[in-house]
Structure formats: structure tokens, C-alpha cells
Amino acid sequence: MAMESSLVAAAKKKETSQGKQKIPIKNIEDRALRRVVFNKLRKDFFSMAAKLCTTTGARIDIIVFSPSGRLFTFGGPSVAAALRAFLLDSLRRPTEPEEVLRRVGAKEALQRRLEKLRTLAIARAHELARAREEAEAASKTTDVDPVTATPDDIPARD
DSSP states (O other), rough: HHHHOOOOHHHHHHHOOOOOOOOOOOOOOOOOHHHHHHHHHHHHHHHHHHEEEEEEEHOOOEEEEOOOOOOOEESSHHHHHHHHHHHHOOSSSSSHHHHHHHHHHHHHHHHHHHHHHHHHHHHHHHHHHHHHHHHHHHHSSSOTTTTTOTTTTTOOOO
């Protein structure tokens, strides 16, 4: 009997308990309360970000503007470094001097290669222009159609 009564009491307890419920997220109208909630959530948010940075080695940067327009930042390791990396489109920063020198050397090699290709392209464009001029001059001096002509139709140069 005692066991039955405890089960009935537990069942009644479950019925009366509201349990875990979803809390609706809505704007807080009271300005003072909104400021307090913002500061508490901001501190919790930044502490969780710091914990994530520390435990996993992740780079986290947070920029937050308060409802009053005040700026708050969190950077792991620093917001300035992350912004610099983002703006320079280089998320992985070299840490060793050898790595920096290797990257600089690779960049210079690519620049030299690009300049060489640019020079070759200009030279090829000049060759094509010269060949076009020669073909036009040859077509003016002979009665050979440049489109349908064969190599045997073109007169030899003097």
C-alpha cells in the first residue's frame, strides 16, 4: 500500500509540475532592466568565448554595440589582430621568422613570374601586329586572296 501511495504521489507531482518550458524572447521595455540584462548577458557571452578560446585554441573576436550605442569588444588573442587578418585576407598568420621569409620569397617569385608572362604577352602581341601588317601589305601587292591562299600562292620575299 505504501508503495502505491508513493507512486500516486509521484504521478500527481508530475501532473502539477510545469517542468522545463520555453521562455519567449521579447524586447525588454524598461530601459534600466534592459541595461542590466544586457551587461549580464554580455559578461556571460564574453566569459564563454574566453573559455572556448582557452580550451580549444580557437580565435574568437566579438564586437557588440549596446542599446545605447556603446562599443564592447572581446578578442582572443586580440580584436585588432583578427581585424587586420580579416581585412588582409590572411587568417593564418605566420609565427616563425622562417615562415615569414618563405611567404615573402613566394610572393616575390610570383611577382617575377607575372612580370615575365606580361613581357611575353606584349612581345606576342607585337609579333601578331607585325604579321598582320605584313599580310595586309602582301595582299595589297599581289592578287592572292589571303583567306584561301596556300603557301605556294604567296610570292617569296626578296
